[in-house]
Amino acid sequence: MSSIDILVSEVGPRDGLQSIKAIMPTEAKKAWIKAEADAGVPEIEVGSFVPPKLLPQLADTAEIVEYARSIPGLAVAALVPNFKGAENAIKAGAHKITLPLSVSETHSQANLKKTHEQVYDEVRKIVELLNTLPTDQRPDFEGGLSTAFGCTLEGEVPEKKVVEVAVKLIELGCDEVGLSDTTGYANPAQLRRLIKLIRAEVGNEKLQGVHLHNTRGLGLANTVAALEEGITTVDSSLGGLGGCPFAPGASGNIVTEDLVFMLDAMGLKTGIDLDKLLLVRDIVIAALPGEDMYGFTPDAGLPKGYAGNGWGIGS
Numbered sequence: 001m002s003s004i005d006i007l008v009s010e011v012g013p014r015d016g017l018q019s020i021k022a023i024m025p026t027e028a029k030k031a032w033i034k035a036e037a038d039a040g041v042p043e044i045e046v047g048s049f050v051p052p053k054l055l056p057q058l059a060d061t062a063e064i065v066e067y068a069r070s071i072p073g074l075a076v077a078a079l080v081p082n083f084k085g086a087e088n089a090i091k092a093g094a095h096k097i098t099l100p101l102s103v104s105e106t107h108s109q110a111n112l113k114k115t116h117e118q119v120y121d122e123v124r125k126i127v128e129l130l131n132t133l134p135t136d137q138r139p140d141f142e143g144g145l146s147t148a149f150g151c152t153l154e155g156e157v158p159e160k161k162v163v164e165v166a167v168k169l170i171e172l173g174c175d176e177v178g179l180s181d182t183t184g185y186a187n188p189a190q191l192r193r194l195i196k197l198i199r200a201e202v203g204n205e206k207l208q209g210v211h212l213h214n215t216r217g218l219g220l221a222n223t224v225a226a227l228e229e230g231i232t233t234v235d236s237s238l239g240g241l242g243g244c245p246f247a248p249g250a251s252g253n254i255v256t257e258d259l260v261f262m263l264d265a266m267g268l269k270t271g272i273d274l275d276k277l278l279l280v281r282d283i284v285i286a287a288l289p290g291e292d293m294y295g296f297t298p299d300a301g302l303p304k305g306y307a308g309n310g311w312g313i314g315s
């Protein structure tokens with residue numbers, strides 16, 4: 001983390017692919033992950049350890065994790081809905097596992113088929129398992145605070161509730177919590193408030209990452225608000241592929257290409273080569289014919305004479 005300012009975590013192979021019907025061939029996934037790692041993306045969420053019956057698109061997650069681990073320097077993240085998933089993720093060698101918990105209990109029941117108490121039980125079991133592992137085999141364990149900014153089923157989600165769930169997850173032994181705008185309801189002021197409130201309870205180092213959507217066009221505005229609060233990890237999806245299949249109307253993670261352009265132009269180091277990153281799209285487009293790919297930067301191209309990191313600073 002020392003040579004970069006902001007860690008861009010690509011979630012397309014998980015978040016993007018889980019919400020489209022087409023199944024990307026395993027070899028294409030590997031090519032995508034390899035190309036993006038080669039472009040300098042430091043962390044990729046490569047899949048989710050859910051039953052293949054539920055998400056056949058991600059049935060090859062164990063193989064993909066094992067492959068991604070062979071790429072030097074790449075941090076390999078995976079989503080785990082429960083203890084069983086965590087066991088499989090650990091077996092496959094994931095560096096980081098994220099268990100999403102919907103702060104809205106109605107959404108939790110719809111998404112994970114579990115009440116909060118049931119999810120907390122899974123978290124307890126996962127922490128027990130992690131504690132039996134040697135340090136060098138122990139993945140980071142993040143609790144993802146889904147629907148933190150509002151829920152398609154319940155509407156407003158009380159900020160007090162978000163803080164309460166965050167505190168509980170840390171108490172149970174998660175290494176960190178992440179704020180997730182599953183539904184695309186977030187706005188910059190709300191984001192600032194929630195980051196401050198949660199950090200005041202759990203400590204700055206326990207909340208480093210945000211997962212934002214661009215459902216209402218506020219993805220990058222929200223990102224800047226988060227950065228100004230000291231957030232250092234931002235999730236995004238190449239081509240804005242995907243969204244949340246359980247949150248009707250919510251589509252489009254923030255676009256990795258636009259995010260990296262913004263950070264790069266602002267003079268923040270991501271370690272990512274923007275020209276190389278833009279070329280990765282071709283792999284995804286070829287593997288998913290007819291699938292929508294988003295992004296303003298890929299359409300518009302880089303500004304004339306764009307000279308990279310910190311463009312315009314001092315001129």
Ligand code: ZN
Pocket residue numbers: 015182211212213243244253
């Ligand atoms: Zn998402």
